[in-house]
Amino acid sequence: xxxxxxxxxxxxxxxxxxxxxxxxxxxxxxxxxxxxxxxxxxxxxxxxxxxxxxxxxxxxxxxxxxxxxxxxxxxxxxxxxxxxxxxxxxxxxxxxxxxxxxxxxxxxxxxxxxxxxxxxxxxxxxxxxxxxxxxxxxxxxxxxxxxxxxxxxxxxxxxxxxxxxxxxxxxxxxxxxxxxxxxxxxxxxxxxxxxxxxxxxxxxxxxxxxxxxxxxxxxxxxxxxxxxxxxxxxxxxxxxxxxxxxxxxxxxxxxxxxxxxxxxxxxxxxxxxxxxxxxxxxxxxxxxxxxxxxxxxxxxxxxxxxxxxxxxxxxxxxxxxxxxxxxxxxxxxxxxxxxxxxxxxxxxxxxxxxxxxxxxxxxxxxxxxxxxxxxxxxxxxxxxxxxxxxxxxxxxxxxxxxxxxxxxxxxxxxxxxxxxxxxxxxxxxxxxxxxxxxxxxxxxxxxxxxxxxxxxxxxxxxxxxxxxxxxxxxxxxxxxxxxxxxxxxxxxxxxxxxxxxxxxxxxxxxxxxxxxxxxxxxxxxxxxxxxxxxxxxxxxxxxxxxxxxxxxxxxxxxxxxxxxxxxxxxxxxxxxxxxxxxxxxxxxxxxxxxxxxxxxxxxxxxxxxxxxxxxxxxxxxxxxxxxxxxxxxxxxxxxxxxxxxxxxxxxxxxxxxxxxxxxxxxxxxxxxxxxxxxxxxx
Ligand code: IVH
Numbered sequence: 305x306x307x308x309x310x311x312x313x314x315x316x317x318x319x320x321x322x323x324x325x326x327x328x329x330x331x332x333x334x335x336x337x338x339x340x341x342x343x344x345x346x347x348x349x350x351x352x353x354x355x356x357x358x359x360x361x362x363x364x365x366x367x368x369x370x371x372x373x374x375x376x377x378x379x380x381x382x383x384x385x386x387x388x389x390x391x392x393x394x395x396x397x398x399x400x401x402x403x404x405x406x407x408x409x410x411x412x413x414x415x416x417x418x419x420x421x422x423x424x425x426x427x428x429x430x431x432x433x434x435x436x437x438x439x440x441x442x443x444x445x446x447x448x449x450x451x452x453x454x455x456x457x458x459x460x461x462x463x464x465x466x467x468x469x470x471x472x473x474x475x476x477x478x479x480x481x482x483x484x485x486x487x488x489x490x491x492x493x494x495x496x497x498x499x500x501x502x503x504x505x506x507x508x509x510x511x512x513x514x515x516x517x518x519x520x521x522x523x524x525x526x527x528x529x530x531x532x533x534x535x536x537x538x539x540x541x542x543x544x545x546x547x548x549x550x551x552x553x554x555x556x557x558x559x560x561x562x563x564x565x566x567x568x569x570x571x572x573x574x575x576x577x578x579x580x581x582x583x584x585x586x587x588x589x590x591x592x593x594x595x596x597x598x599x600x601x602x603x604x605x606x607x608x609x610x611x612x613x614x615x616x617x618x619x620x621x622x623x624x625x626x627x628x629x630x631x632x633x634x635x636x637x638x639x640x641x642x643x644x645x646x647x648x649x650x651x652x653x654x655x656x657x658x659x660x661x662x663x664x665x666x667x668x669x670x671x672x673x674x675x676x677x678x679x680x681x682x683x684x685x686x687x688x689x690x691x692x693x694x695x696x697x698x699x700x701x702x703x704x705x706x707x708x709x710x711x712x713x714x715x716x717x718x719x720x721x722x723x724x725x726x727x728x729x730x731x732x733x734x735x736x737x738x739x740x741x742x743x744x745x746x747x748x749x750x751x752x753x754x755x756x757x758x759x760x761x762x763x764x765x766x767x768x769x770x771x772x773x774x775x776x777x778x779x780x781x782x783x784x785x786x787x788x789x790x791x792x793x794x795x796x797x798x799x800x801x802x803x804x805x806x807x808x809x810x811x812x813x814x815x816x817x818x819x820x821x822x823x824x825x826x827x828x829x830x831x832x833x834x835x836x837x838x839x840x841x842x843x844x845x846x847x848x849x850x851x852x853x854x855x856x857x858x859x860x861x862x863x864x865x866x867x868x869x870x871x872x873x874x875x876x877x878x879x880x881x882x883x884x885x886x887x888x889x890x891x892x893x894x895x896x897x898x899x900x901x902x903x904x905x906x907x908x909x910x911x912x913x914x915x916x917x918x919x920x921x922x923x924x925x926x927x928x929x930x931x932x933x934x935x936x937x938x939x940x941x942x943x944x945x946x947x948x949x950x951x952x953x954x955x956x957x958x959x960x961x962x963x964x965x966x967x968x969x970x971x972x973x974x975x976x977x978x979x980x981x982x983x984x985x986x
Contacts, residue, residue, distance in 0.1 A: 315353065320366060322346060323350060327366060327460055330460075331460040331528075332559070350367055351367050363436070383446070383449060387443040389446065390422075390596065392594075392620050396578075410604050417597045417598060418546070418566075418600040420566070424591040424592055425480040429477070432465075432474070459527045479530050480530050481510050481528070482507075482591065483525065484528055485591065487525075490526075514527070533547070544602065546600045546601055547602060547605070581595050585623070593623055593626075594623045630654035632679055632680065633680075636663075636717075639719075641743060649664045649666050649683070649695050651663065661685055669732060678710070683696075683697065720736075722734075735877070736874050737871065739876035744777065747778075747779065748778075749763075752779075758807075758814075779880065780883035787805060816842075818833070820833040821833035827863060828867070835857055843893075845931070854869065906977060911935065912940045913947075915953035929973075940960060942963060
């Protein structure tokens with residue numbers, strides 16, 4: 305093997321420095337200065353040279369972040385100076401008392417503080433010897449932690465070597481490992497896809513990731529590190545006089561620190577910072593659970609010293625808890641404006657995130673199953689900012705024998721219509737779109753919209769009033785409105801009332817496509833409505849078609865077909881359609897259109913009907929046959945082409961068998977009529 309020349313050694317060294325610099329710009333500053341492809345090229349070049357000259361591979365090379373062999377166990381690591389915890393304050397008065405105590409102690413009137421967020425992750429310590437990362441450890445009991453160097457090395461924002469010509473002999477950096485909120489969501493999505501356990505929060509996810517024996521797993525978890533202090537520095541520095549100097553020093557060593565770090569004066573400064581961070585909280589990329597106040601002057605810190613395991617010069621001011629455990633008393637089902645059925649947890653009242661919570665969303669049926677939630681369980685409730693509280697997980701250890709399972713109702717709890725869950729969807733919906741009180745306003749507004757029935761002047765405010773005063777319940781009620789009812793409403797002068805009435809009257813004459821669209825059937829937009837009108841031509845026919853038949857229509861797949869069938873299967877919807885017709889809503893189903901629909905299989909053929917068909921009334925069956933060009937006669941003879949027989953057929957059935965005339969049931973009749981459906985009517 306060739307001996308590496310000085311030039312090669314230098315090239316490798318320069319590649320490492322360049323790559324580390326780009327790592328720093330990308331992971332710490334969030335300001336990459338080269339395209340990913342260029343970074344990859346540099347990285348591959350380094351890998352290739354290291355492969356060629358394995359004797360030049362060093363542990364601090366950016367190619368060596370993920371070690372090749374997993375550990376078999378964790379080793380303990382004794383901290384040279386203990387990793388302490390912080391005392392907590394929850395109230396402003398506690399913070400004021402803290403400041404007062406310190407003022408007395410160091411005999412001053414005003415203290416300068418270094419303040420920063422309290423990261424909600426895991427404390428770790430990083431040891432750099434002669435500028436190289438040699439050990440990374442957890443806090444453990446504060447004196448002894450676990451050596452997790454192999455995992456911490458995989459975190460790209462942690463430098464493997466310090467960017468210094470003359471690094472200190474020994475430096476211990478303290479900070480927190482976390483998973484950014486966005487990465488946490490992605491991680492859980494990934495876990496779900498793989499069918500693996502979900503993490504309840506980002507802190508648990510970070511902890512789980514650091515507890516891996518195999519660093520290649522940790523490397524996939526996108527952990528982040530933020531530094532907040534130093535443990536040991538040898539030789540000691542003469543220039544670091546304040547905690548804020550330490551932070552600046554850490555930044556110069558390329559460690560990430562919280563951008564929100566500030567210097568403030570006295571208790572007013574502390575409390576103002578607390579309020580400000582509370583407002584920032586939602587916007588931050590990572591989770592925090594409070595803020596930390598530290599006396600800025602380092603010699604004052606030394607003077608104040610420690611009490612048992614916590615420093616006297618610092619305190620954590622915690623935000624109100626965002627998670628709490630309580631009992632799930634029951635599960636209610638709420639119906640949204642679009643008919644979505646959402647299971648909502650009814651909880652034993654619990655104070656969380658600063659308010660008392662009694663309800664929390666459970667999202668949908670699958671979420672309840674996935675989280676294995678039973679009524680009676682003790683559950684972890686989370687409230688983040690203004691969002692609706694949610695049930696995160698159950699506490700399995702607290703489950704009693706008296707828990708019961710939840711099942712999604714088959715009927716809408718608001719209107720009693722069927723509730724269905726369409727293939728491939730996680731959401732259960734009420735099918736009574738035209739009738740359901742929960743969906744009333746939405747349904748009426750959609751019905752009246754410009755591209756549907758085009759009722760000008762019937763906007764949101766008017767619909768709100770009409771529905772809230774129980775003047776109308778369904779779209780059909782619009783056509784029963786009188787001037788008296790309308791003009792009594794707020795902001796409704798007689799003139800505008802009569803304009804609206806005129807628009808309503810005018811909308812009665814419409815097209816089939818607009819009418820179908822106006823019904824607000826899920827998945828039936830304007831284009832689909834037009835296709836349905838064009839291919840099917842008749843409202844009655846549309847209302848009777850099954851999923852297979854509907855799929856023969858251009859561009860209609862199983863999901864849309866299923867949704868249409870569900871909509872018309874709901875008697876409440878049929879009633880509203882019937883009322884609409886009775887009040888005079890009509891559209892063209894012209895003969896000319898029907899001409900095109902004449903089915904050669906049926907045209908001129910004689911049909912006899914007997915017995916009760918499952919779906920069609922005798923009248924409807926007759927209309928369907930006639931629209932396809934067939935005739936319906938009463939008596940059976942050798943001239944009869946088909947007998948359509950339902951339940952309890954009469955003697956006509958036996959006669960048909962005798963004469964050898966084909967007997968059709970309702971499905972066979974549809975099959976026979978169906979051929980015309982695939983031809984457009986236009
Ligand atoms: S300073 C001697 N600063 O809080 C003081 N700690 O309850 C050492 N923590 O285990 C801690 N954010 O992991 C400090 N900005 C911050 C922090 C912070 C989170 C954690 C730390 C420690 C715990 C103490």
